[in-house]
Amino acid sequence: xxxxxxxxxxxxxxxxxxxxxxxxxxxxxxxxxxxxxxxxxxxxxxxxxxxxxxxxxxxxxxxxxxxxxxxxxxxxxxxxxxxxxxxxxxxxxxxxxxxxxxxxxxxxxxxxxxxxxxxxxxxxxxxxxxxxxxxxxxxxxxxxxxxxxxxxxxxxxxxxxxxxxxxxxxxxxxxxxxxxxxxxxxxxxxxxxxxxxxxxxxxxxxxxxxxxxxxxxxxxxxxxxxxxxxxxxxxxxxxxxxxxxxxxxxxxxxxxxxxxxxxxxxxxxxxxxxxxxxxxxxxxxxxxxxxxxxxxxxxxxxxxxxxxxxxxxxxxxxxxxxxxxxxxxxxxxxxxxxxxxxxxxxxxxxxxxxxxxxxxxxxxxxxxxxxxxxx
Amino acid sequence: xxxxxxxxxxxxxxxxxxxxxxxxxxxxxxxxxxxxxxxxxxxxxxxxxxxxxxxxxxxxxxxxxxxxxxxxxxxxxxxxxxxxxxxxxxxxxxxxxxxxxxxxxxxxxxxxxxxxxxxxxxxxxxxxxxxxxxxxxxxxxxxxxxxxxxxxxxxxxxxxxxxxxxxxxxxxxxxxxxxxxxxxxxxxxxxxxxxxxxxxxxxxxxxxxxxxxxxx
Numbered sequence: 060x061x062x063x064x065x066x067x068x069x070x071x072x073x074x075x076x077x078x079x080x081x082x083x084x085x086x087x088x089x090x091x092x093x094x095x096x097x098x099x100x101x102x103x104x105x106x107x108x109x110x111x112x113x114x115x116x117x118x119x120x121x122x123x124x125x126x127x128x129x130x131x132x133x134x135x136x137x138x139x140x141x142x143x144x145x146x147x148x149x150x151x152x153x154x155x156x157x158x159x160x161x162x163x164x165x166x167x168x169x170x171x172x173x174x175x176x177x178x179x180x181x182x183x184x185x186x187x188x189x190x191x192x193x194x195x196x197x198x199x200x201x202x203x204x205x206x207x208x209x210x211x212x213x214x215x216x217x218x219x220x221x222x223x224x225x226x227x228x229x230x231x232x233x234x235x236x237x238x239x240x241x242x243x244x245x246x247x248x249x250x251x252x253x254x255x256x257x258x259x260x261x262x263x264x265x266x267x268x269x270x271x272x273x274x275x276x277x278x279x280x281x282x283x284x285x286x287x288x289x290x291x292x293x294x295x296x297x298x299x300x301x302x303x304x305x306x307x308x309x310x311x312x313x314x315x316x317x318x319x320x321x322x323x324x325x326x327x328x329x330x331x332x333x334x335x336x337x338x339x340x341x342x343x344x345x346x347x348x349x350x351x352x353x354x355x356x357x358x359x360x361x362x363x364x365x366x367x368x369x370x371x372x373x374x375x376x377x378x379x380x381x382x383x384x385x386x387x388x389x390x391x392x393x394x395x396x397x398x399x400x401x402x403x404x405x406x407x408x409x410x411x412x413x414x415x416x417x418x419x420x421x422x423x424x425x426x427x428x429x430x431x432x433x434x
Numbered sequence: 435x436x437x438x439x440x441x442x443x444x445x446x447x448x449x450x451x452x453x454x455x456x457x458x459x460x461x462x463x464x465x466x467x468x469x470x471x472x473x474x475x476x477x478x479x480x481x482x483x484x485x486x487x488x489x490x491x492x493x494x495x496x497x498x499x500x501x502x503x504x505x506x507x508x509x510x511x512x513x514x515x516x517x518x519x520x521x522x523x524x525x526x527x528x529x530x531x532x533x534x535x536x537x538x539x540x541x542x543x544x545x546x547x548x549x550x551x552x553x554x555x556x557x558x559x560x561x562x563x564x565x566x567x568x569x570x571x572x573x574x575x576x577x578x579x580x581x582x583x584x585x586x587x588x589x590x591x592x593x594x595x596x597x598x599x600x601x602x603x604x605x606x607x608x609x610x611x612x613x614x615x616x617x618x619x620x621x622x623x624x625x626x627x628x629x630x631x632x633x634x635x636x637x638x639x640x641x642x643x644x645x646x647x648x649x650x
Contacts, residue, residue: 111555148552152570152645161566162556195647211556221555352447 061087061110061251066119068105078281079105081275082119087268089124089218090249097272097298103255106272107221110253111140119314123219137161141212141220141250145227147204149196155181155207156192156423162215173214177383180210185242202233209241213248222254226261238264259299263287263306271295284310288426297340304424305388313390313404315317316423317413320404323348327370330363333370336362344414346403347374352410354380354403380405383412390415440616448605452624458591459632462523463583466530471576473531474538475564484539487506491532499525499590503597522599526590530583536581541572570645577640581633588629592621602628 069082080102087093095103106113110121112133121128128136151160159385159403164170178188184206193303196204210221226234242265256262262269263283266350270280271294279291287303287310290296300306322336323346333345337360345363347356347370356374378397381390383404394402394417401416441448477484497505504520515521545568553563595603602624609618641649 113551113555134557134559137555139557142552142555144548144552144555146548146551148544148546148548150549150553150567151647152567153647161558165557165562197647 060122060124061093061253062120062122062125063106063110064120064122066106066109066121067117068102068109068114069117078275080109080116083275083277084279085270085277087251087253089251090254091267092245092254092265093268094256094266095272096256096259096262096266099257101272102275103270103272104223105126105275107223107253107255110219111137111142121152138215139217139219141215141217143208143220143222143225145224146195146207147228149204149211151196151329154193154195155199158207158385159211159214160195161194161211161379166215167195168215172248176214180213181207183244184210202229202237205229205237206240209237211420213250217253218250220250222252224255224257227256227258234261241265260306260309265308271298307424308391308420311387311423312383313381313385313387313415314412314417315403316387317383317404317415318419319413321346321414322352323352323411324370325350326369326372326374330358330366330370330373331369333358334360334363344401345370346377346411346414347371348411354405354411357403357417385421387415391417391420418422437616437619441620448602448620448624451600451602451604452628453589455591455603455625455628456632458519458594458599458601459526459584459587462526463530463580465523466527466534466583467580469527470531470534470579471538474535474576474610475542475569477535477539478542487533488536488539491535494528495532497528499593500596502528503594507597512558513588517594517597517599519599521597522594522601524595526587529587529590533579533582533586534576535579537575537582540571541575542568544575545571571648574644575647576608577636577643581636581640583631584636585629588625588632592625 063083065086066080066083067078070077070079083102083106085093097103097275103278105114110123111115112128123140146215147392149155150161152160156174156177159180159229160168160170160173163173163176168176177192181188181191186203186206191199191203197205199207202369205228209225212222226237229237238261242416251426254263254265266283268280269283269286271278272284273294279286279295281289284307285306286295287299290299290303296303309329320340321342321344322333322340324333324336326347326349337343337345343360345358345360346354347358354377355369356371356376358375363370366373378399379393380403381393385404389401390404394400400418404412406412473487477487492502502525503517503521506524507516510516510521510524530603549567550563554606590605591599591601592603595601595607602621605621605624606616609615609621
């Protein structure tokens, strides 16, 4: 847990005193990612760098897991906080392995466990240890370097990490990939993370909470969904963008609003059975599944009524399906692309997992509480 | 042809003079490295001090070597070394300081600020930052300064023969005073070859000392 209490930083400049951070108060619970978001010069980076004392606070307190960091030695404090910067800052004179081992070695680890740790971490980000450990940073692509930058910060397993626009210098495609990788890692590592960003989309994606900064103050500190659905003032509303409602689509996955009760019947089933199932469910459509439970087609109640033969005779192929894990932005995009009002979604094995409808999506967006339906 | 026979006949003494020459330059530049690298690092902390130090070092280089030898005669006479080996070494040491201090200063200040921030943020002490990151990255540029100092001062050391410091300059000064072109040409060729050889050797050393991650 990271707590900032009345954290203030003022700079003396020839043109007078500049307040970079003004009585910042916030708590980041253990295992959560808090994104500090705002335009440049809003004080977000200053707030971040005061935590590892790259910038000395003018006043206020910083507590990590309840302990006031002011009593700690600066060097020791920094070694226990993972630090990732936008420019990555891999040491060019050291191999990837040496880079990763820097903090563990300074903490007094033996060479062997430190190297084992480096191999373990590089494997974690999907790079081949044999191939990459003994290379130099200049031999790596930007995306690979940034992955090494992140695992270097994780090397000594610090409980707290500070990330200053860590994915800012990467092209959009790789950024998306690395963000996803990082979220996957975070799901098991459960680090307490402060993450500076100026990109609302990144903040919504990465943050459990978002703190919006302006002029050294926090304007709003809340969950991404609350920030998007209930911006506290015009500045926040403006900053998150006019399409803030659409941005909320990324916060919800298809499975959260899918109706798993939509009847699914085999191709060879009799229309009568399908009609009964549809009636019990109250809908006007049945999904036709194959032997592996994969949704392949659909049939409507109108066409099945009084029909003979099998459901397969009246089925229309499905234009598309979506994975249940996909976020609603992808789902809606697929709906628009195929000009349909609903889509069947599938689980990781490709089996039918329910139906997402446009009314369900708009109902979710209209929810005033802003909390997703499930989870 | 006469020059050739002269070289063949005086091979041993030419080698001896060359070794003297190398010793003078080697000792002087060695001390200049020991003094200049720490000075170059220290002055990165303060730009106005850096400017002052680099200015003084530049002024020293503008003093002609003959004048510098002359200036040192009254000073070093007080300890009985007005001429000879010691003033030659001191002069070359002073001339070497500029390229070594300037290159060290430039190399350290040019280390990517992101590396410095990463190193600080990871909890390196200033000394660890210097020894593990900044100096290894600065080595190629510092070595380039050393090369400049050595090549430049192999010429200065030749002039030092006039104050009795020995070295290959002896052949040149004798060649002039005895109007003996054989000695004159031998000395000139030997000094030139020594400079070329030293530059090549130091270039190899520079490449050897450059961390693999920094080579292209």
